[in-house]
Amino acid sequence: MQICKLPVCPIEPEVYFLPREKLISGNPRQTLWMHYTDPTKQFFVGEWHSEVGKWKIAYTEEEYCKVIEGTSVITDDQGNSITLSAGESFVVPRGFHGTWEVVAPTRKTFVLYDAGEPCR
Numbered sequence: 117m118q119i120c121k122l123p124v125c126p127i128e129p130e131v132y133f134l135p136r137e138k139l140i141s142g143n144p145r146q147t148l149w150m151h152y153t154d155p156t157k158q159f160f161v162g163e164w165h166s167e168v169g170k171w172k173i174a175y176t177e178e179e180y181c182k183v184i185e186g187t188s189v190i191t192d193d194q195g196n197s198i199t200l201s202a203g204e205s206f207v208v209p210r211g212f213h214g215t216w217e218v219v220a221p222t223r224k225t226f227v228l229y230d231a232g233e234p235c236r
Contacts, residue, residue, distance in 0.1 A: 142169025170217040177230035186222030
């Protein structure tokens, strides 16, 4: 097993677009750099970037994030929203439902834990 300083480890980014059924506005190109995945595939560390757009989210995992650049607005199903910009950290809890809107291209680092079965 090797210890690797992040994000120095060599990684190939995954570039993708969201499924149409999740999109609310735009068609943001997203890029994911997965820095670490544990052997159980439940714990992940990486970096993510998205262009401007808005989509539905439903979390079955716990996620800690720190915004590196840009601005995003996360809104829950009750209409409560939080605006997040460079330098700010936040946690999205398992079971969260709402929307994610990137208002200025956003890059974040994240630590994600997926316990397995989806939260209902």
